[in-house]
Amino acid sequence: MQCYNNYDNKIIRQFQNKVSNNFLQIINQKLSTFHFLNILDIKELVLFQCKNFKLQTVPENIQKLFISDCQLKRININHLQELNELELSQNKIKNLKGIQMLKYLRLLNLEDNKISTIEQIKELQCIEQLNMNGNLINDIQPICTLTRLRKLYLSQNKIKSINLMQRLYNLQELELRNNQINNINAIGHLTQLQVLNIAENNITEIYALQQLYQLRVLQINDNKVVHVQALQHLIGLTHFEAENNCIIDQKILENHPNYKYYCIRLQTVPTKEQIKMSIIYKCISDQYYSILAIKKKQKQLQIKQTQYKLKCQQSMQTAANNELQFVRKTISIIQQLDLDNYQ
Numbered sequence: 001m002q003c004y005n006n007y008d009n010k011i012i013r014q015f016q017n018k019v020s021n022n023f024l025q026i027i028n029q030k031l032s033t034f035h036f037l038n039i040l041d042i043k044e045l046v047l048f049q050c051k052n053f054k055l056q057t058v059p060e061n062i063q064k065l066f067i068s069d070c071q072l073k074r075i076n077i078n079h080l081q082e083l084n085e086l087e088l089s090q091n092k093i094k095n096l097k098g099i100q101m102l103k104y105l106r107l108l109n110l111e112d113n114k115i116s117t118i119e120q121i122k123e124l125q126c127i128e129q130l131n132m133n134g135n136l137i138n139d140i141q142p143i144c145t146l147t148r149l150r151k152l153y154l155s156q157n158k159i160k161s162i163n164l165m166q167r168l169y170n171l172q173e174l175e176l177r178n179n180q181i182n183n184i185n186a187i188g189h190l191t192q193l194q195v196l197n198i199a200e201n202n203i204t205e206i207y208a209l210q211q212l213y214q215l216r217v218l219q220i221n222d223n224k225v226v227h228v229q230a231l232q233h234l235i236g237l238t239h240f241e242a243e244n245n246c247i248i249d250q251k252i253l254e255n256h257p258n259y260k261y262y263c264i265r266l267q268t269v270p271t272k273e274q275i276k277m278s279i280i281y282k283c284i285s286d287q288y289y290s291i292l293a294i295k296k297k298q299k300q301l302q303i304k305q306t307q308y309k310l311k312c313q314q315s316m317q318t319a320a321n322n323e324l325q326f327v328r329k330t331i332s333i334i335q336q337l338d339l340d341n342y343q
Contacts, residue, residue: 026050055080067091075099088113089131096120110135111153118142132157133175144168154179155197162186176201177219184208199223199241206230220245228252 022043029050037045037057044064047053055076058065064085072091075098077083083102087109094114100123108127112134121130122142129151130143137157143149144164152168155177162181166189174193178200187196188208196212197219206220210230218234219241226246231237235257247253 077102099124122146140165166190188212209234231256 024042025046027048046066066087069090085107089111100120107129109131116136122145131153133155151173153175159179166186173195175197182202185208195217200222203223210233217239222244
């Protein structure tokens with residue numbers, strides 16, 4: 001049994017008085033130790049900006065743990081196997097070693113850390129909500145095995161491919177803002193989606209979204225989208241953001257059944273000249289290889305014509321030479337005949 005001095009006992013009484021319904025919140029406390037937490041009857045603990053805090057001091061029976069901006073570098077939580085919800089946002093965590101022990105975890109928030117590899121996360125098969133915004137993730141394959149996920153937040157990472165995401169068929173909310181994604185075909189299989197944020201990527205087409213009939217919120221701003229025909233099928237859409245794109249299908253937007261009601265943000269609506277140039281550009285893009293082929297054939301034809309001219313010139317020169325030789329031979333024969341007659 002651990003002994004406490006008078007100072008510790010004073011702190012214990014102080015925080016015991018703050019416990020309400022098994023809930024304790026500690027904000028900006030510069031304590032030398034947090035071992036007193038072990039004797040408090042708490043199920044939910046919130047700590048914000050608390051230096052010197054170590055996860056080992058958290059009671060084993062804790063169910064909800066929220067630790068933000070406490071400069072944590074490691075996840076030492078093997079003893080917290082009853083956790084249902086865990087938030088470790090705005091810390092300095094680099095890896096997820098030990099996270100696989102939390103078999104009953106339903107909510108995990110690791111926003112704004114320094115995590116790059118997430119292999120251990122595939123063991124969390126009960127998880128329903130995952131927030132990993134603001135990290136260094138580029139491979140999401142381990143996440144794509146978590147088929148119970150309903151809410152997934154992966155903004156501000158280094159993700160390029162989401163091809164395996166089609167396995168997450170229970171997703172209702174998906175946030176992929178500010179990554180390096182250019183192909184969203186996998187999202188087209190997530191028919192339960194209600195909220196989708198794919199802003200600030202390299203996306204040029206959104207045709208894959210046309211079967212997401214339950215979609216209510218769609219954010220595609222800061223991409224390279226030109227056509228939005230997919231919106232014709234998204235009749236439940238109530239919020240749409242698309243500024244900083246090259247959209248030319250203004251009529252499709254205006255004819256949408258909820259056009260008057262949803263929040264549509266198009267700060268850079270293209271002018272007629274921009275639309276004209278976009279159409280010209282599309283035509284050029286569509287016919288690019290055909291034009292190259294025509295130019296190649298033209299060049300080949302020019303070469304053949306040049307070769308034909310050279311051959312003609314050579315033939316004419318040969319004929320002229322032959323004719324000249326014939327004339328010379330004829331003159332020589334005549335001259336010889338004249339000489340014979342004279343003799």
